[in-house]
Amino acid sequence: MTAATVETPAAPVLGRPSVGATVSQTLSMAWRQMVRIKHNPFELVDLSLSPIMFLLLFVYVFGGQMAGSTSDYLQYVLGGLIAQNAIFLTMYTGTGIxxxxxxxxYDRFRSLPIARSAPLAGKIFADMFKQVWSILIMVGLGLLMGFELRSIGYALLATLVLVVFALAISWVSVLMGVVADSEEKVQIYAFVIIMPLTFTSSAFVDINTMPGFMQAWAKVNPVTHLADAMRGLLSYGPIAEPLMWTFVWAAVIFAVTAPLAMRAYKRKMV
Incomplete structure (x- = not known):
């Protein structure tokens, strides 16, 4: 009589998580970041003070010189300041990562059966809350200062457009956060990129007042298109063309930087 052979079941082979699982894991990682704000509410104070100071200083210090009156300059500059602030906020994504x-x-995350992209994407999605918070602060203060809002519907569309663009450009910050060896270097890299982009755009001045060679750059500058889209949706001006170019730039930036950031992240985790 032969003893029965007891077969040990093979261990399941772990493959790539499904799309649904990846989305769920990304949302869990985003919630992890949001909980940090709950335990450190001072982050919201920091996010509020910067846009408030920029708006007050630009309008009341430069408004009379730039547009002849602070009220006229407020109508022009609010959209540009919102665009600038959104791009600056993406720096926090890189420094946090x-x-x-x-x-x-992230070494601990690597030991978990989750998608490689979930921690990075979760951080980006959580930071979109900061974007929405900041635009609410700036529009709210702008209304108190006398800003004439086009309509609530257009303001909601402006918020959506801003979030889409911020999601794309956040991958630039992610890439810098992964390749840099310190938070200080992330800030330096971001500053070198953001400052020329914002100040050579239509965010603060009419590009027709710039020298000819700078006008050529300003007209294709992605910040110009974003600022013009914000201005058109919130106050006055054309909407269709700047909106189209804003989405085009968002798609191009995402298509280039997201794969590079993921490749650098995977190499870092090896």
Missing amino acids: NADLRKGV
Whole structure:
């Protein structure tokens, strides 16, 4: 009589998570970031003070010189300041990822059966809350200062457009956060990119007042298109063309930087 052979079931082979699982994991990672704000509400104070100071200083210091009156300049500059602030906020994504990488947080994520992109995408989606918070602060203060809003519907569309563009450009910040070896270097890289982009655009001045060679650049500058789209949706001016180019730039930036950021992240995790 032969003893029965007991077969041990094979361990399941873990493949790539499904799309649904990846979305769920990304949302879980985003919620992890949101909980950090709950435990450190001072982050919201920091996010509020910067846009408030920029708006007050630009309108009341430069308004009379730029447009002849502070009220006229407020109508022009609010959309540009919202665009600038959104791009500056993406820097926090890169510095946060860099800090977590150096602390070994992502090494722990690597041991979990989750999608590689979930921690990065979760951080980006959580930071979109900061974008919405900032635009609410700036529009709210603008209304108190006398800004004439086009309509609530257009304001909601402006918020959606801003979030889409910020989602795309956040991958630039992610890439810098992964490749840089310190948070300070992420800030330096971001500053070198953001400052020329914002100040050589239509965010603060009419590009027709610039020298000819700078006008050529300003007309294709993605910040110009975003600022013009914000201005058109919130106050006055054309909408269709700047909106189209804003989405085109968002698609191009995402298509180029997201794969590069993921490749650099995978190499970092090896």
